[in-house]
Amino acid sequence: MTTPSETPEHDPEARGLRLVAVLLTLTVVSGLIDAVSYLGLGHVFTANMTGNVVVLGFAAAGAPGFSVPHTAASLLSFLVGAVAGGRVARRLGGGSRRTWARLTLAAEAVLLGASAAVAFAAPGATGTTYTLIVLTAFAMGLRNATVRKLGVPDLTTTVLTMTLTGLASDSRAGGGSGRHSPRRTASVVAMAVGALLGAWLVLHHGLGVPLVVATALTGVLALTSSGRE
Template identity: 40%
Template structure:
């Protein structure tokens, strides 16, 4: 099947395409983290640094901070990342069929969780909220592992601390020039915007934030599979 002009244009600049797709997932991570922190008892589903800090303060006796939720999120995030690492261990870097399958699994699981949240009518009661937290963190770990394998510099999709560090250290004030400021600033702004959108959607229903992350992930998966993988023209028929 001949590729459309749009697909041909996207395939002509795979680095730009991969950057755009990972930035879209960075936005969806902001949405998911807002849902986890505001809707699931102060637990981050993508930002594990935040969970480690929350856990440390909770163990020290700080009031109204959870222990079980962050522990579950940390464990399941690592399980998801380990699964991604195992599948992609001997696969070449960049977008591959394996990346499509794993991102697709992330999107489908998120969609299933959104449906569950709509069916139960809102935030699930304890301990079922921990079930949602665990699965969300697991798929975010899987997403992070695949994004790491696709290897778009400065865009991990789940954290922006190193991105902010690079943005500041490589700025003119930091004595550097010609840094990749667009991708760094875009990642910071998009995760911020995603968190804001997630907080707004929570005012309507907790399921909408997860539904949006699922839609973004599945859209990224479809575009990446169609245009992000290496494509070679078929050999001429003799």
């Protein structure tokens, strides 16, 4: 039986949007960000680092349309963001998960908002390309470190390889129970929706608008996230 101290009204950590919903929305944001970076910044990923390592190999081999400096800037910025996220996790991770999640999401929203401002202020400039790569990759590294420390199963927000593997191998067809299939399926759909929306916005409205959408979504989550799965 639930006691008064365990109800959401008496548990500050439970107030707000559950982390599963928060992370699924962030997966949509990842699709938006990679649409911006891959389609608009010279075939580089700033959220999906698995793809970026492959792209770096393509660029190093001289494949047309890929850039070693762009990809290296993205990888380095992501790693610096992840270092920052690790430090924040060690500082705040022992306290309120709700506060920790909200502060990190607020930082991501600020970084994405700065990216949007730059995209509108100087579209097409070489400096703009590098600035957007650095800001969005740093934001994704910060977020990934936080998501990893939060430890919500099957919701990494930026990569789907293990999610798809689990979806197939743990399904009834694979001899499993399929218990986590809804969450995993939702993650795949969220990424696809974000990529579709991001690609449409980039192709029809440029880079600034999808970054504004990503900023708005992340900002709402920063105000509404709970600390509970």
